[in-house]
Amino acid sequence: MDNSGDSSTHAWSTPVGAGVAGCLGGVILLGGAVLVSNDPGGSVLMGIAGILLVGLGVYTLVVRPRLELAAGYPATLTVRGLTGRRSYTPDRVERIRLLSMRRVGRRVGQLEIDVLDDDAEPVRPNDGTGNDGTGKDGPRDDTRLLVFSRWDLGTDLISVVDELRAAGFHVDDDR
Template identity: 40%
Template sequence: MLTDPVDNSPHAVEWAAPRLLGAAMVAGGIGLIAAAAASGTDAAGLVLLMVAAVLLLGMGATSLLVRPKLALMGAPDDADGIRVRGLRGAVDYPRAAISRIRVIDLARFGRRVPHLEFDVRDGAGDDRLIMLGRWDLGTDPVEVANALRASGLRVEERLGKR
């Protein structure tokens, strides 16, 4: 089930991967399946193309179906907490359940990339760590952190040299 388009602007209250990129991945997966069908008797090529097709289709479908990935609960200027959507559905974390939100830099492919890290306590009382990057949010995690700050949530930064 697809939801309404997500506004990824700095003043947004929900964020998700761009719908167009998800659709492009699904189309690419279908194209790889067609290439695999046309590969003839090349068994190794068929296996490689099918694995790539399944991965592309899975990533594309996930980005289209799991929308929005992160949303503020409550008024944009006074959030009651956050909602994180995954494959098993949406989970609400009220303000009291959020231990820490911070922006961290992780090394990815030889460069530092910002991610949002949430330390939360779920309904069963278990601690969880949620990490969202640019792909999950559809925009720079630092901009999302600024929007979370503007909504009244406390966000720490642990950014390295860029």
């Protein structure tokens, strides 16, 4: 879901309705845990499930937007987590991959972004052979892996990948 009003900025996050539904479902489970207090095992399990569901709902409401793209020169990719926001320019992003895998009889997508740590040297331009000058295949040792699903971004991952590619980020995708 594109939650932005400006066409040069795109933001993606879990829909608000999903967070509210998670909070309400958790409260209902907590209420049910109190109502079935004559069954201690069931009450404890319902209570734990209710607390986890409320936590997930609060998390989805607090961590918004989860991913934000500000177009410009250079484009900036901002990721929001519980510890705050971190922004990355294309030279701080080593790799963006769109993966598609089979899970329980259906295809599930996953967006992986390898970003460099704050103290790492920027990515050197690729010479077209897949070699970024590190002498190794695959990600460098000083990267962090960020993984997003459709749940995290609230939209089809292909549209997110298309926006990232249009903003100047190099994207590997297996579709």
